[in-house]
Amino acid sequence: MCGIVGYIGERSASDVLIKGLKRLEYRGYDSAGVAVMNGKMLCSKGKGKVSNLEKTLKKNKIEGFLGIGHTRWATHGEPNDVNSHPHLSESGKIAVVHNGIIENYTTLKKNLIERGRTFQSQTDTEVIAQLIEEIYTTSADITFDRAIRLALKQIVGTYGLAILNSETPDRIFIARKGSPLLLGIGDNEMFVASDASPIVEYTNKVVYLDDGEMAIVTQDSYRVKTIDDFPLTKEVHELAMSLDAIEKAGYPHFMLKEIFEQPRSVADCMRGRLNHEEGTILLGGIEDVMDHLVKARRIVIAACGTSWHSALVGEYLFEQLAKTPVEVEYASEFRYRDPLIGEGDVLLVISQSGETADTLAALREAKKRGALVLGICNVVGSTISRETDAGVFTHAGPEIGVASTKAFTAQVVVLIMMALELGERKGILGQKEMKRYLTELMRIPSKIEYILEHSDEAIQKMAGLFTYAPNFLYLGRSFNFPVALEGALKLKEISYIHAEGYPAAEMKHGPIALIDEMMPVVVIAATDHTNDKMISNIQEVKARKGRIISIMNDDNPEVKELSEFHISIPSTIDCFSPLLTVIPLQLLSYYIAVNRGCNVDQPRNLAKSVTVE
Ligand code: AGP
Secondary structure, three states, X not given: OOEXXXXXXXXXXXXXXXHHHHHOHHHOOOEEEEEEEEOEEEEEEEEOOHHHHHHHHHHOOOOOOEEEEEEEOOOOOOOOOOOOOOEEOOOOOEEEEEEOOEOOHHHHHHHHHHOOOOOOOOOOHHHHHHHHHHHHHHOOOOOHHHHHHHHHHHOOEOEEEEEEEOOOOOOEXXXXXXXXXXXXXXXXXXXXXXXXXXXXXXXXXXXXOOOOEEEEEEOOEEEEEEOOOOEEOOOOEEOOOOOHHHOOOOOOOXXXXXXXXXXXXXXXXXXXXXXXXXXXXXXXXXXXXXXHHHHOOOEEEEEOHHHHHHHHHHHHHHHHHOOOOEEEEEHHHHOOOOOOOOOOOEEEEEEOOOOOHHHHHHHHHHHHOOOEEEEEEOOOOOHHHHHOOEEEEOOOOOOXXXXXXXXXXXXXXXXXXXXXXXXXXXXXXXXXXXXXXXHHHHHHHHHHHHHHHHHHHHXXXXXXXXXXXXXEEEEEOHHHHHHHHHHHHHHHHHHOOEEEEEEHHHHHHOHHHHOOOOOEEEEEEOOHHHHHHHHHHHHHHHHOOOEEEEEEEOOOHHHHHHOOEEEEEOOOOHHHOHHHHHHHHHHHHHHHHHHOOOOOOOOOOOOOOOOOO
């Protein structure tokens, strides 16, 4: 997704902007640019990496203490210099950077062209700059911020905006509708950004803009109001994020760091929320709505990507531990199919970023229909976390790598705790069972640690053998069917190898036709109650010369015998096994991608948070 940064203060604006844009690179982008005020508006932008922009600015330094910057993830108009942001109005006096999509930009652009305006780019964003200028220059006695507000009222779509005007060189105008925007409050300096990562090294005091709000920001003040000009007093939040959390800490990639952080992130997710000696769980964020959950006819879970995979694990968890029927939906499908949901239903949305457009839309659709909407998010202050009726944070720490790893395991931990708590409240799980479950749950971080310590090297070697395999098949059963999907997605998205996940029993219904000596088949054979069936599936693959890589428990000689390669992992309670079986799959996809020279943290075409449809 696009990234926005802004700065006013005593430092070199271009230095702060470049550093901030680098912090946002993980969001995925194809071009970058800055506009700095130095008596007049100076703009530098182009296709390519932030480092290219940095080199350009080193050659042609832009002095100034106020500016805005942008990393573009193309939605309208190909990635090239002219389509990169900032976009200037015709006079060159107004500069705009934008994250989001203007749905009615062609109509607006046509009207502006009819009024004699000429355009440089194919983007929707340039329309914003031109529309503001058209209103500002053709209306008598109008303030610039009123011109912005009138322009925004004509816009249909989503935006996070930072705007400069050469005629008001001491301030930045920001506005938000559907794309996140934060204001960082420093000591005689102010920061603007799409998320906290460009801000955290300067200040931990932030104000989150909400939809329909704008702000006028100067070096030592800010005024927030609605686009209907109603002044607002916003709460100043303290950022929980720390600087080292967004650094690589010596790892070659954020993804590897985040894979190895999982013993701690899983522990952090549980911290202060369970007492294994008493067999009790306390999820403060949903305490007030637990009665609704107990009475709920069903729980619908909506999410995207990896979060949809953890939702599938959640389905098995809620139905086994709490006997509550669950339906899992792709958020993008749910929102458009006139869903049958209402009073008495619960929609649970899962989102690491808390900004995924489809998931946010599903939340709003269900809320509109009267359902109780709960959330599982990793980013405090994210839109989804602020629009749900209640929720649970995963506390996994910032996940920078585009491929989600620690967020997945943290989401599964939250789902386990929710399902256990619900089962206990419904009288299905007694204290003895709760103690057994929670005691084992407390052991999971050390079991993940064990896998990372004992399997990393073997997986690195195995990755070398399969680096150039054209396809992969991942098979799992029960709780590990979603893990098969997740393992396939991890490989696809960072190594660009085609991979599919399947329920193992589905092999006979088609995929088995794909099996030959060229097909690596990753089999997740760590679920006790389906082990015999899994062995039959492995035999079917072997009979067709498939190359079997098994993720298995130490005490499974039959699977080991049948496998060309195996990764042994500690055993655990079936319903907790996704927390362990996913670890080797994360490592396998990582090492294959590194061997293939792929950009692991910022895979091509991908963004960390898909805030557009
Ligand atoms: C997962 O590795 C991908 N980066 C992607 O599928 C991601 O899970 C999906 O876009 C959902 O993101 P969210 O959890 O932030 O909503």
